[in-house]
Amino acid sequence: MSDHSKTRRSFLKGAAIAAGAYLAPKRVLAAQSRGSAVVVGAGAFGGWSALQLLRSGMKVTLVDTWGPGNARSTSGGESRIVRVTYGPKRIYAEMAVKALRLWQEYEKDFKVKLFNKCGMLWFVSENDSYEQAALPLLREFGVTFEQLSPTECASRWPQMRFDDVAWGLYEPNAGFLYARRACDAVFAAFLREGGEYRQAEAIPGSISSGRMEDVKLSSGETLKADQYVFACGPWLGKVFPFMDSLIKPTRQEVFFFGTEAGDTRFDASNQPVWIDNGQWIFYGFPNSDGRGFKMANDARGPLIDPTTHNRRISTEQLELAREYLRLRFPDLAGAPLIDSKVCQYESAPRDRFIIDRHPEAQNVLVAGGGSGHGFKHGPVVGEFVRDAVLDVKAPPAEMSFAESFKNRAR
Known part of the structure; x- marks a missing residue:
């Protein structure tokens, strides 16, 4: 050695x-x-x-x-979503069920908190073929889930807006990992x-x-x-x-927005992780450990060299994130940007x-x-x-x- x-x-x-x-x-x-x-x-x-x-x-x-x-x-950063909904992709849904169980077992093994069970909400659009294909698999694998109307979603999470949402798919036992x-x-x-x-x-x-x-x-x-x-x-x-x-390593920008003092609506105790699978394809996380409200655009960015790429955020992506906040989380539209990251996906066919x-x-x-x-x-x-x-x-x-x-x- x-x-x-x-x-x-x-x-x-x-x-x-x-x-x-x-x-x-x-x-x-x-x-x-x-x-x-x-x-x-x-x-x-x-x-x-x-x-x-x-x-x-x-x-x-x-x-x-x-x-x-x-x-x-690719494995760096604060958090990663855990969810079982995978559209028609049986193998990944089945893997996710097992992985969620293993993460909770390893928490006990390692004596380190790895998983936050804050729930997972999908904003479903009128074109809901992906979510509809997931429902039989969720039932088959015994996954607890709820299909919620926009009114039910707004009643449960008034900090979010559901005006253009067809329905919500909620996995209460999902959440995020501390990556x-x-x-x-x-x-x-x-x-x-x-x-x-x-x-x-x-x-x-x-x-x-x-x-x-x-x-x-x-x-x-x-x-x-x-x-x-x-x-x-x-x-x-x-x-x-x-x-x-x-x-294909692609550039992906992540933003953290600060909430107002004493405002716990966007904390993990009140806010699930979420994915908008409609026109926008954004996803995000509740505030945890004071890191801020995290969100990112899932659309693939340009190809990069992960070794030499300068990781500075772009004005264009930040403005797009704020535009989305105005639509879905209006009380955060003017929130200060308190942190940001440029990471990457390693996308395969x-x-x-x-x-x-x-x-x-x-x-x-x-x-x-x-x-x-x-x-x-x-x-x-x-x-x-x-x-x-x-x-x-x-x-x-x-x-x-x-x-x-x-x-x-x-």
Whole structure:
């Protein structure tokens, strides 16, 4: 282990102890009997994959250029929505049901609050085919939901306007995840249970006889393992050029508006997370921990380089956000902007994840394409990756490279 890695790991463990979070190992295995793995990327997909592989009995080294939940990553930031409504997409609805259960179990395991059950409201337009397609799946999976008229919505949440809304779809058991906190919690569990970590850029090694030989780090170190997992989000197209046409990093702007002193209408105790699936395609979060009322435009922005892009908000997107506030949240139309972020989606064809073996290296698994809805699925994706690496079960066929290239051509 390099001196830098030792120092960072000691610091992280020390910080965890100081915060009362460093617990006695619960799952450290006396003997690693399932080989070794290197996981590149410590975000929602990579962090969970590393932890699941470690708990399965593998010796695991996790690598990330800037650390879990960093500001350049797709998994960084304050919060992510958890919802089960996925239109007709059965596999993602089923995954979301399981993920929501797992997040609540891991809250107890990690002893860290990860999930805020404030509810989830869809503003449904006259063209409601997406929501209508979701209803049979919600019933099948036993998800609690309500179909509300605009009048019922306005009575329950008078701080919002529903003049142009056909009806509301409400999931009371949904809500949001504390994203950066969750990345840190998974990372802390990985370290205390015996995982190794390197903070460096990872470069795939040569491929020979259908296997990758190693991974080279920017620190000069070379890592060798039996299996390699690349879950490096918007950088996948750079790491593997054959994926450049599949992974599209797009610029997405996020705004936080301040509420008036003493006004709790927009706090998580009174305000659900929401998605407007009509003309606007905005989504947002209640004020939590004093961060402000968060909202963003879900429309895909221009392509960016996630490493070098200057993350300054645009006047155009800010004005569009305020225009939407005037329509839906008029009491916030003049609210001060108290924070803002420029992040990115890593969009894949038809917004489907990619979890599959590298076409030329059978000891390499790729996990990516979160497409703006991946974070909530992290615990389930980690299980998919674990089972694939151990040859227990192949990932869903819908997430194969073959499907991704086929969908790209549509």
